[in-house]
Amino acid sequence: MQDSPVFNYINSLSPIRPVKSIQNPHQFSTLNFTSPPSVFTSPHLTSSHKESRFFKTHHPSSSDPTNPLQESPDKSTANEEVVAEAEATSTTTEFNIDVEMEQPQIVKETNLDDPLAVPPCGRETTDLSLVPYASPPREENGSSSEDAGMQKMYDNVQGKNETPDWDSLIADSSEFLIFGSPNDSEAFRCLMMQRASPSQAPSVMQTMQPGSINEPESSTASPYGAVSVLHRGIRRRCLDFEMPGNKQTSSENNTAACGSSSRCVVPSIGLHLNAILMSTKDCKTNTTHDYSCSEKYQVDLQGSSSTLQEALDQTEIEAVEPTLEELHLSSPKKKRVKLEAGEGESCKRCNCKKSKCLKLYCECFAAGVYCIEPCSCIDCFNKPIHEDTVLATRKQIESRNPLAFAPKVIKSSDLVLETGEDASKTPASARHKRGCNCKKSNCLKKYCECFQGGVGCSINCRCEGCKNAFGRKDGSSIVDMEAEQEEENETSEKNRRTKKQDYNTEVYLMRKEESSALPATPMSIYREQMVQLKNMMPPPQSVLGGGSSFNSQYTRKPEISLTHSRTKKSLETVAEDGAEEMPEILSHSHIDNNTKAVSPNGKRVSPPHLDSSSSGSVLGRRSGGRKLILQSIPTFPSLTPKH
Template identity: 40%
Template sequence: MWGWVIAIIFGGVLCGVASSLAMDTPEKTQITTPLSKFEDSPVFNYINSLSPIKPVKSINIAQTFHSLSFGSLPSVFTSPHISSHKETRFLKRHNYSDLSKPDFSSENGNDICKDEGVVVDVAQLYENSAELQENFDPGVSIEESSSVEPPSEDLKFAIELPQTLKCDCGSPDSDPTPRCGTQKDTASESAGTSASLVPFVNKASHEGSPEGQVHLAGLYKIESKQEATECDWESLISDAADLLIFNSPIDAEGFKELFQRSPNPVVGFCTSFNEVHKMQIINTNGSGEQNEMGDPSTQSGETIEQTQMDTAQENLVANEDPNKYMIGNDSKAVSNLHRGMRRRCLDFEKIGARRKNIEDGSSSSSVFVQSDEITTSKNTQLVPVKLGSDSSRCILPGIGLHLNALAINSKDSKKIKHENFSSSITLPGSAPSFHSPTTGQELNESLALVPTERDMDPNDNDIPLVDDFNQNSPKRRGMLFDNIFFVQRRLEGEAEACKRCNCKKSKCLKLYCECFAAGVYCIEPCACQDCFNKPIHEDTVLATRKQIESRNPLAFAPKVIRSSESAPEIGDESSKTPASARHKRGCNCKNQGGVGCSINCRCEGCKNAFGRKDGSASMEMEDEPEDETEASEKSGVDKLLQKSEIQNNDEQNPNSALPTTPLRFCRSLVQLPFSSKGKPPRSFLGVGSSSGLYTGQRYGKPNILRPQSKFEKQFQNVPDDDIPEILRENHSPNSGIKTSSPNSKRVSPPQSKIGSSPGRRSGRKLILQSIPSFPSLTPQH
């Protein structure tokens, strides 16, 4: 018993330190050393000897990241929330492989929660970012890496959370208060409770370790979960906040708020955590697919874990602790927290069910649920959607984290998303949240949280994600960019009806097919024949897509760049033209309008009024007589463009950035002049036709007529410009941020006046700023 008392004391000390970490104090970096000493100390050993649980050297997950030879993807595309099941898997594989490595064990001796999920999340947070270690001092990095973002992974929930709950609810005290593994609290209260805490501190969680398995099995009946985890829950929580910082500033806020507002941050966190988990359980239950995508190990114990969670939830609900449910007190914080945690279990097909839950759910979680809903809708892959009258039902394709990376801090991005979602998604009772700025951010982050379609695609197993990532595979990058494109597309055509095709011979498995090219499944409105572009043939679709991509990595990339930046070779005058869209890859058209031709175009006798291949572009429009309607339209557009430029300037200067509101986007809307019948030229429709990906995302047709917001322009520009660079092997991690230089776009001629054009410059700055604003991922050097 003496040993137990000591253990309790130490637990309290650890908790105190951890809590200080949770408060984001400078001490964070110092904790590792004491812990290391502690773990190696004779006392610790003695305690371990007393404990039935065999201690295992904690594993330094931070090294895992090091060991993970992630590809040097540009930080721009590193999304904290990329955590898709698929990537989770491959990251897990990394983890497993790393476990065998001798140097894997932690030198710091921290009670590191060696959870796969942690690896996944963190790894994805730092995804291939070489700078990740530089952004944080070693101690912090360790903490970060050791920290777990429990809700993000089923496995984590299955293992860690149950442990926590076990400690709380299963303790002899039966104390209804959700301790949530708060060693600080429980340790000082009773030995019985502390005993339950022991596993957290000492319990060996070495993966594959028989002892660890046995203990876990005994405690939680998770026999199949080989990834036993030992976790310093305190550090875990404290780190979780930091982790969310990577996910998004908002998430970090949520965590901080949770911790700061609650006298017992841990409790609040755990409670919120439970809440999140609860929601995830709902989602998970709703979708059997989830398990397929997730680690198989999570499946076996899921039911049990769920039951435990339910019990825990009941206990938590019974508890009147105001701090317990942060939703009530601080819905924002909770929603943020949830947002940061909720990254999976999004079964789009279950939207209806969850929507019902939303409706039935308490108002306190409406925002969160709403966000979840949105995320889910985007998360769905290749889900057939009914088009037509009910635009709201048009499933929005999931975006990847890349969107987040691109625009996570872009206020405009938030606004645009807000706008788009508002227009395209109708969530009962969610309207208020939707229109709030916070909601916009949530939406944005929700987007970011959504795993990429490919990553999520359970059938896309043949894609060597691990290898791709490690090898900086262009393919992988291409996939990432596809997601970006998809986002772009979605943003473009979100408000519009979903695509439909009339393919007869292509079986909708070629780029001829608008749906296929857009990365969406054909649906009922399609008049296609022998269509294979359906969920039933998902494998075929994916295989075909991959084949096409293998032939041409840019096959699904946008064919047309819309924005002044897209045509560097064209004079400033042309760049200011309403239809500044340009053929990115060049066209072969002979009589095209709507989309300005670029120097790459092979068109004959180009008379493109919107930009000729020779760069004379809009000059022709000016020279040639135009009908009044068109002329007036143009002038109006110019004015709009001026406004847009002004706004861009505002964005360029973060300091002067006005409070971003959705209205700002509206101001920058540009109506593209299309002559006949208000329809865009046929060729122009191609703008949105390509892209997508079977990211399974369903997005509407490119809304050519729809005014293009500045933000959309931004999105378009980034991917278009970045594709070639990203695909380059020598793309350094930093290069992503440095550039993604729009000027390096293929279309641009060497002599292009880079930056000479105000419009272009502004747009470019917009991109550059938005990226660096990503605090954690942006290289500070």
């Protein structure tokens, strides 16, 4: 109801807004158009971006015609209200989506690239400005005079209004912003700090006001500066860390976190975040700590926005090391609702006892990541402190098998090229590169790497009695498979139903979709994405992250894969992505060639691509929760997930 008036007002005022937008936000509009969609949508919201978004949202008719905003006004209003309460997950999600759609991120990226360009807090400031703009006007002024409200908002944005209700705004928006732009650690910090000390908020806010946006801001911000930028990737990857540490010197915290216990990718080694994420191996849901999160986020995103938030919250709270946990000063509202275990394949944790986590037996090692606290491994050498050992071992293994650390699942198209397999025969778009060798599982259990990877068996498989639900090596039709599956379900899978009911359902649905529409049904696509995500590495982000190997890896993790998957699915190869992560391997191994056309650099690296694809998909999805989620994730939303 509240919105409606506003909306109308906006519509009527739309002409005016352009002017406003032009002044301040003008930047984003330009950027939006010119710059390709950034990979990281939600994460780094620059002031301009937010503003742009803000304007867009509230001013449908504003500069950006394409803006899907029509709905946004209502949503935004709703969001504000909900957010005020702090727990509105769904709304938050929408918020994020909006952000992504708007693609202001580009600006962010730019800023990020240039640390000096905008101080962290400065960005936040912008955000804050947005808040007032969004919430106050409606609430306060909306009823009385919309115009006045708009003006007020405008003033706030412009910094004219020196006494905005920052506290309230911050309180409401902080959550928003914080979660909305997880990537910006600085922003986070600022917000977090503000939240932590409401009394201080006003002053801080003033500092952060629009006018000062571009200036290197407060001492707090400056320190982070480049550092924050450098660690951006880490943050993303390790939401946990950042979130918690936001309050204080996040840079240090982050660094320490990664160095110490957090799951870090092995530096020199291009870790396959994909593997981590996707590694089909589900993290034990039982375990309380999910670090990597990528998968988790996927699930969350898919499931619902709320889930996502919860995931984030959980990560913040639980994730990572105690030290980090200690750092969580501000996060007041963290519910520790655990994500659904079923789908959530969060992160990898190993339980190695004899391998010292230096063999491929170890999932962490195989995935190219260090073991972290949640792991139950014994005598673990897969830790940063043993980096030399890890690297040496890795090299050794690679010397034995250059593809040892390469993604195991690659797209069928690639396979076709490589093996001559007829893709048409295989329902699933991806295939296990080496194939499985199952004897007793009939490729119906996770013992089977193909099944685990969500791909069908191929001619490369030496499995016996293959009944892989994702596609048999003999190429039997899906229908047949379904029939068999049904039989199985009826006969011997009571337990399965109960425990794995969800999973089966998913598979079943997938099959159905495939049968109905083989080419690319949503589910199949989803599947593929899942698979790809597991295997893929985030490409473009690395560029953005531009930081250390850690950064790149972390950044990539979830978002990327997701993004690509949809739009580029067909084009991409899971393997390739992985290759990106593993520079060494790529450098001297043939993997690259095999993996196909996916030039590691090319695809994912090119932000535009991703963005365009992602953004488009995102837009498309907006209505559709799950689908949106997937793509959104790629962009970074995962972290962004806000809250």
